[in-house]
């Protein structure tokens with residue numbers, strides 16, 4: 001899968017995915033704004049095969065209406081959030097399969113509630129569109145669901161193949177890794193990645209995608225069952241946490257407060 005980032009708003013990415021670099025049929029993921037995406041589609045002379053929406057927030061859906069009007073295509077979006085998103089003709093749920101014939105690709109829908117209750121991710125062809133559930137080095141704020149729901153959803157993403165390329169909705173990597181290093185000051189992988197990411201950002205390049213195997217080593221929100229992370233949470237809270245849910249909740253609250 002060949003995936004291009006179109007930066008929109010302050011730090012969102014709209015992902016444009018085609019089967020090859022010169023394919024003319026693409027999937028548009030989370031179009032938070034119309035104009036930059038329209039410019040890209042026009043310039044590259046692309047056809048939209050489908051729109052994927054991960055959740056209802058405006059910075060992921062704001063451009064959908066205008067784009068669908070000019071480039072009509074099926075809109076796949078969380079069944080529980082169709083009212084708030086609009087223009088959804090293919091509501092999808094956990095475990096649904098989405099076949100995009102123009103790309104010869106099939107995706108599975110994975111429920112990742114927490115940031116929003118209906119939040120979904122799309123996984124297929126070696127890539128994961130994770131929206132605001134899983135970021136590189138971090139995860140989304142828990143706005144609508146519970147910490148337990150969020151951890152359970154992230155556990156589903158964590159179980160995907162090592163080589164999965166994770167395309168998240170925001171360029172938050174630097175801030176996320178700064179926090180990750182506070183949770184795990186002795187994690188050499190985090191420090192090494194911070195250097196790489198700083199260089200990329202200094203050139204104005206996206207730091208995404210991440211790779212799932214690496215995320216499992218550096219992302220504190222995928223490491224609730226690592227003793228070093230549990231110890232950091234226990235030290236901050238002055239209490240030993242009973243299980244992975246409690247560790248995850250502690251780390252998420254810590255990040256919210258930082």
Ligand SMILES: [Zn+2]
Nearest residue numbers: 055057115132
């Ligand atoms: Zn969001």
